Structure formats: structure tokens, C-alpha cells
Amino acid sequence: MESRAKHGFDGTQGAVNQGKSDLGRKPRSVSVHDIVLRLVALATTLVAAVVIGVAKQTKTVSIQLSPTGPSMPVPVVAKTAYSSAFVYFLVANVIACVYSAISLAISTAKRASRSNLPLLFSIVDIAMVALLFSGNGAAMTFGLLGAHGNSHLQWKKVCNVFEKFCFDVAVAGIVSMLGSLAYVLLVLLAIVSLHKRSP
Template identity: 35%
Template sequence: YFIAALSVTGFYSIITTLASLSIVLNPTYSKTFLLFFAFFDVVFVGIVASATGAAGAVGYIGLKGNTHVGWTKICNVYDKFCRYTAGSLALSLFAAILLVLLSMLSTFTLYKKIRD
């Protein structure tokens, strides 16, 4: 889920970047276009946040284990795997925060456009 969610979000970000560049070249854009961006920005914030949370939960079980079901710690055995997992979770958390900020910017731009 983690890889699929981040891949789809990355693809959406590429599409959004290309659309934003076309808006810069042709500044006559509609409110509907901005509403589309704002809506899907919020949707993808939720997707990235849920994927990061799910991967973090699995990583925590790998780090601490779960004695109730008999799962032992694996990070003391597979140290490199756990370091890579922690790095990917940190980058995903950074991406989620960045997406929240971009979503707020998109919503504020839509608000200014509607108000004018």
C-alpha cells in the first residue's frame, strides 16, 4: 500500500506540475480548474498520510515486536532493512507535510480568485 500510494501521488504531482506550468504560460484559468486542484490535493494528502501511518505501524512492530501474537523484533536481525524503512518513513512524512502546505496554498489561491 505504501509504495502504491506514494507512486500514484508522485504521478499526480507530475501531472499537477505540468498543468501549473501551462497555467503560468497561459494565465487565463478558471475557478473550476483551481477547485479541481484543491480537491485532489486534499485527497492525496489523506492518501499519503494514511500510507505513512500504515507503514509506520508495520515498522514499529518490526522494531518492538508484538508479544501478544508471538512476533519478535526483526530490526536487531535485519538492521539495514530497518534503516531503509526509517528513511523512507521520514521522507514520506516530509512529503505529507509538504502536501499539506501545498494544499493550503491551493485553497488560498482559490479563495482569492473567488473573492475577486
């Protein structure tokens, strides 16, 4: 009887230990770094889209119609809608912002990664990197033309006149670049995670 009781006790103890090990074992879940980076991407792309979307400045510029004629004051407006590069930049950040919100909601609601969602997120994350970098490049190119002009094409700089508008564009570009870097880090984390799981 003593051996049976001991055996039964050992069996119970083994089951308890097994249960503890199962409870202590963490399921495959979305990492904290992933959630934080998606929050950063969401915030930065949202701020960049809002800043570039409301960027507008009106200045009165003196224009001389003829070399001998008098100069006339004319109100000139600088806004995002007047540049296809800035519109593309705005659309790129809006798309990235919406995707960031959706992926963040799914990641936090579905802790256990039992589906192919992480792989899908990684693929779309790479697309977001390409989209944001292309939008930033387009806006940066047009912004440099506004800041320095182009002597070969006889394009004069305009940022000395529209200081506030150019400042808003620069801020939006810097913030959007932070969002791009957040997605780059997400892709790198996915590569590292895939490398660790490989035999």
C-alpha cells in the first residue's frame, strides 16, 4: 500500500509539475517591440499626413508684367494640392497610417500567432517601407527645388517667400521618415525571428 500511495503521489506530483510547465510556457505571441513599433508608425504617419494636409500659406508678391511697367501686388497661395509630389506623399502616409491602425488592432486582439498573419504582416511591412520611402523621396526632391531652385531650368527658389509652408513640409518629411524607419525595424525583427525559428 505504501508503494501504491507513493506511486500515486508521484504521479499526481508529476501531473502538477507538467501543468505548471504548460502554464509557464508562453505561447507564440506578438512581441512588445512589434506593438511599440506599429504604434510609432501609426503616430508618425498620422502626424505627417495631417501636417502636409493642412499646410497652406498665402503671401502677397510684387509682380512686374513688363520691364518698364509698375509692379503689381498679387496674392499667391502655396498649398499641398498644387504639387503632385506632395499629394503622393500625403496619400502614401494615409495608406501607411490606415494599415498601421489595422495591423495594430489585429496584433493586440489576436495574441497567439497561430495563423499566417505574421508572414502577411511582414510582406505588407516591406511594401510600406517602399511606399513611404518613395513618398518621402518625391516630397524631398520637390522641397529641395523650392528651397534652392534650379538655375539650369530657371526655377527660382520659393522657400524664402513661403517660409511657413516649407517649414511644415520639412516637419512632415522628418516625421514620416521616422515612420519609415519604424517599418524597417519591423522587417528586420521579422527576419531575425524567422532566422531563430529555422533549424
